[in-house]
Amino acid sequence: xxxxxxxxxxxxxxxxxxxxxxxxxxxxxxxxxxxxxxxxxxxxxxxxxxxxxxxxxxxxxxxxxxxxxxxxxxxxxxxxxxxxxxxxxxxxxxxxxxxxxxxxxxxxxxxxxxxxxxxxxxxxxxxxxxxxxxxxxxxxxxxxxxxxxxxxxxxxxxxxxxxxxxxxxxxxxxxxxxxxxxxxxxxxxxxxxxxxxxxxxxxxxxxxxxxxxxxxxxxxxxxxxxxxxxxxxxxxxxxxxxxxxxxxxxxxxxxxxxxxxxxxxxx
Amino acid sequence: xxxxxxxxxxxxxxxxxxxxxxxxxxxxxxxxxxxxxxxxxxxxxxxxxxxxxxxxxxxxxxxxxxxxxxxxxxxxxxxxxxxxxxxxxxxxxxxxxxxxxxxxxxxxxxxxxxxxxxxxxxxxxxxxxxxxxxxxxxxxxxxxxxxxxxxxxxxxxxxxxxxxxxxxxxxxxxxxxxxxxxxxxxxxxxxxxxxxxxxxxxx
Numbered sequence: 001x002x003x004x005x006x007x008x009x010x011x012x013x014x015x016x017x018x019x020x021x022x023x024x025x026x027x028x029x030x031x032x033x034x035x036x037x038x039x040x041x042x043x044x045x046x047x048x049x050x051x052x053x054x055x056x057x058x059x060x061x062x063x064x065x066x067x068x069x070x071x072x073x074x075x076x077x078x079x080x081x082x083x084x085x086x087x088x089x090x091x092x093x094x095x096x097x098x099x100x101x102x103x104x105x106x107x108x109x110x111x112x113x114x115x116x117x118x119x120x121x122x123x124x125x126x127x128x129x130x131x132x133x134x135x136x137x138x139x140x141x142x143x144x145x146x147x148x149x150x151x152x153x154x155x156x157x158x159x160x161x162x163x164x165x166x167x168x169x170x171x172x173x174x175x176x177x178x179x180x181x182x183x184x185x186x187x188x189x190x191x192x193x194x195x196x197x198x199x200x201x202x203x204x205x206x207x208x209x210x211x212x213x214x215x216x217x218x219x220x221x222x223x224x225x226x227x228x229x230x231x232x233x234x235x236x237x238x239x240x241x242x243x244x245x246x247x248x249x250x251x252x253x254x255x256x257x258x259x260x261x262x263x264x265x266x267x
Numbered sequence: 268x269x270x271x272x273x274x275x276x277x278x279x280x281x282x283x284x285x286x287x288x289x290x291x292x293x294x295x296x297x298x299x300x301x302x303x304x305x306x307x308x309x310x311x312x313x314x315x316x317x318x319x320x321x322x323x324x325x326x327x328x329x330x331x332x333x334x335x336x337x338x339x340x341x342x343x344x345x346x347x348x349x350x351x352x353x354x355x356x357x358x359x360x361x362x363x364x365x366x367x368x369x370x371x372x373x374x375x376x377x378x379x380x381x382x383x384x385x386x387x388x389x390x391x392x393x394x395x396x397x398x399x400x401x402x403x404x405x406x407x408x409x410x411x412x413x414x415x416x417x418x419x420x421x422x423x424x425x426x427x428x429x430x431x432x433x434x435x436x437x438x439x440x441x442x443x444x445x446x447x448x449x450x451x452x453x454x455x456x457x458x459x460x461x462x463x464x465x466x467x468x469x470x
Binding site for chain 2: 056057058059086087088089091123125127129130131132133205206230231232233
């Protein structure tokens with residue numbers, strides 16, 4: 001079978017209220033190097049799919065890969081999601097044009113001049129107020145080559161997904177405390193974000209409620225106070241959260257890792 | 268402990284709107300309600316004092332609900348529970364005009380269509396019972412003991428998905444809670460993360 005040197009993308013799947021497609025940032029895969037693939041989700045207006053923690057309802061998008069021997073796909077590198085308020089219930093997810101990047105490790109043994117078939121089974125839930133589950137098997141054929149160029153078709157989408165990644169909050173230290181009916185996260189360090197629309201989304205489930213936290217600004221410190229989840233059964237060792245200033249996709253966001261301790265019993 | 272009013276005061280002080288609902292807690296009395304069922308009869312929680320009561324939040328058009336009715340899982344749990352003397356109340360808190368909102372006749376047609384086996388199907392179009400229980404998803408399950416104390420709140424099972432293929436692998440929490448209560452054992456899972464569609468409350 002003869003194939004052109006350029007990547008051959010399978011046709012995007014048009015599901016209910018969302019177009020879904022597997023795309024590659026580069027036109028070819030280079031042996032021994034990592035490449036970035038993406039699940040491209042094109043939502044109809046008012047419809048959304050979900051982040052790793054969907055919030056009060058919903059379901060995170062899930063990928064199951066079928067790859068040739070030696071190839072390895074990582075987890076979704078989640079861009080900063082938006083907060084959705086559905087009648088007082090809160091969800092986290094994506095609307096409009098979204099791209100969920102995944103790193104693909106290409107084995108050194110891959111043979112330049114050959115083609116590889118990559119496939120993924122994607123499962124998602126797309127909701128406006130009502131929800132529709134979706135499932136599709138998406139395929140992508142890419143050539144193996146000594147060098148790869150950026151695919152101009154998806155350059156902007158991958159650049160946007162990169163820009164929508166949280167930055168590590170290296171300059172700040174996070175600690176979380178279980179204070180009984182609340183979970184308080186303290187972020188300490190120089191010049192913490194001070195925007196008035198500051199928000200925070202917690203990755204772990206069953207720890208905090210999903211309403212926006214109370215934010216208290218201090219000198220070189222910031223406290224985010226969350227109601228404890230009604231479904232809390234035990235504290236994880238640490239909370240991972242996104243600290244968000246502004247609204248995605250134009251938000252500034254930082255990822256904070258906050259070891260969680262229990263408050264000392266009151267005397 | 269005056270927890271509820273403390274939280275409320277804090278929220279007001281910080282200028283954040285109070286949650287639209289109270290919290291129910293496992294080990295605490297479950298709130299009473301008075302709702303009309305699909306046959307026009309008034310149903311309250313207090314009338315079932317002395318019996319175990321299961322509450323199931325429902326929206327017939329939600330795909331998560333469809334997973335558990337389409338597979339027969341929900342009907343089987345309803346039939347087994349009611350045969351053992353448990354009262355099973357299905358509650359629809361969908362506001363008028365929202366997806367899954369039913370009137371009495373519509374609810375009875377749905378029950379007949381899916382072969383549901385609950386004790387009664389309760390209509391809560393104002394969302395009052397839903398809000399007082401903090402029902403968030405369809406399904407969302409509660410188990411209340413003979414003394415009216417909440418013994419379980421959370422999901423129907425342990426695998427959040429719309430896929431019927433996951434049912435066999437999942438722990439079905441309500442039958443587990445009912446069996447433990449019957450045997451006088453401690454309830455092993457009292458709380459889990461509910462999963463499903465948002466309850467379609469009116470704004």
